Amino acid sequence: MKHLFILISAFILIASSCKKTEKHTVETKYISFKNTLDINRVDESIILTRDKIISILDSIPNNRVPILKDSSGKIIPFQLDDLEKNGSWDEFSLVLDFTPNQTLKLELTTIPTESIPSFTPRTNIRFGIGTNKSNVKEVLEQKRIGDPRANDSIFYQMEGPAWENDKVGFRFYFDPRNGIDIFGKTTSELILDRVGLGEANYHELDDWGMDILKVGNSLGAGALAIKYKDSLIRITGKDQAEFKVITEGPIRSVFEIMYKNSKIGDQTIDIVHRITICKGQWGYQSDVFFSGVTDDMKLVSGIVNLKPNKPYSKTLKNYYTLETFGPQSENNDALGMAIIVSKENFINKGEAPQEKEDIIQTYYTVMNASNKKPTTFYFLSGWEQSDEQFKTYTGFEKMINNMTERLSNPILIQ
Structure with missing residues (x-):
């Protein structure tokens, strides 16, 4: 019996050693994210490509x-985006917070598809269409030719697609005016699904905020x-315009407006305006794709100049900024607006006439346009009303400077 006990004990010891050896062969994978700036970076948007993740996981x-876990084992909120629309995700998006010069080391692993957690939605696209307010349904795609305002049987919930x-x-x-307007928010909740459907007028201050911009015949907020x-x-889209949702989720939402056969001089071009x-x-963020542009065509985007404001412009790091600030909201309180473009793409700035032209009352930037x-x-x-820091230009400028610093110094991913 003594010999049998020794043999059994030896077997248990060997088996235990094999298990330990087997465990040690399973290597834990990590990704490191480094903030190279001496500033806090809150809600830093980060994109990992499928190829990048596979290069670490092997397959x-x-x-x-894939998922990322912090040091406590908690899953970092994420979304998987199929931007190419080929039935398979190609980008993994997330946001992270960093203290100055911080490096975050996160565990990279996988879970079953059916086990993906539910994360709080923090972005939203809404395009509601019906014949009146009572029968509006959300659409993910919509085409138009001409001016839909001439058709009394079409009702757009907020005059077109909205995003937040x-x-x-x-x-x-979503008509030949092709302007962009701003909804100022006083809540972090997503509210666009209900705006413009009830009795409330979104041009007046509500519990969520209000429409804070008068666009007129300007380019509004980045058209x-x-x-x-x-x-x-x-860019009117009279000959053909198409709206299409690309992705929508807790981390980011992306849609496109496609303009076919836009007449420029004696030529026609196609434009895709992708908004994230x-x-x-x-x-x-705007990404503008062209087909058919020539060397004498340049891209323009602008900021409405209808109410008292002071314009500012400067170059900071790798970017040029065009800014306005003043009591220019429809609530007659402080509102700052800005366009940021890389020095590589920036050409010059200008100001549209106050009247007698198709585009008026606009500060604008001229940018490269390439096929x-x-x-x-x-x-x-x-x-x-959204944040007290924006009561002064100093507070607004601080946010703009922070953004340009972050754009100029992306998070290092290793």
Whole structure:
């Protein structure tokens, strides 16, 4: 019996050693994210490509998805985006907070697809269409030719698609005006699904905020035009415009407005305006794709100049900013607006006439337009009712400077 006990004990010891050895062969994978700036970075938007994740994990098993965990084992909120619309996700998006010069080391692993947690929505796209307020339904795609305002049987909930995050909202006039308006928010909740449907008037201050911008015949809050020779030509989409949601989720939402056969001089061009809004940002990103542009065509975007304001412009790091600030909201209180564009794409700035032209009362930036790659710019808005920092230009400028610093120094991913 003594010999049997020794043999059994030896077997248990060997088996235990094998298990330990087996465990140690499973290597834990990590990704490090480094903030190279001596500033706090809150809600920093980060994109990981599928190829980047596979390069670390070696492969992603079928019916499983990648996740990132912090040091406590908590899953970082994320979303998987199929931007190419080929049935398989191609980008993993998330937001992270950093203290000055901080490096975050997160565990990268996978979980079954059916086990993806539910995260609090922080971005939203809404395009409600019906014949009147009582029968509106949300659409993910919509085409138009001509001016839909001439058709009494079509009702657009907010005159076109709208988008928001936990800070601010915007809306697009889906007609030949093609302007962009701002919804100032006083809540972090997503509210656009109900705006414009009840008795309340969104041009008046409500429990969530209000429409804070009068656009008129300007470019509003970042709408597009083409500078051709000495003329500003509005992109109207009269010949064909199409709205399409690309992705929508807790971290970011993306949609496109496609303009076919836009007449510029004696030529026609196609334009795709891709808009992205991310959690925690005071604005949105524009990526503008062209087909058919020539060397004498340049991209223009602008800021409305209808109410008392002071314009500012400067170059900071790798970016140029065009800004306005003053009591220019529809609530007659402080509102700052800004366009940020890379020095590589910026050409010059200008101011549209006050009257007698198609595009008026607009401060604008002139940017490169290329058939080879998109032109990217950012539109930011700071309303004093949303955050007290925007009661003064100093507070608004601080946010703009922080944004340009972050754009100039992206998070290092290792």
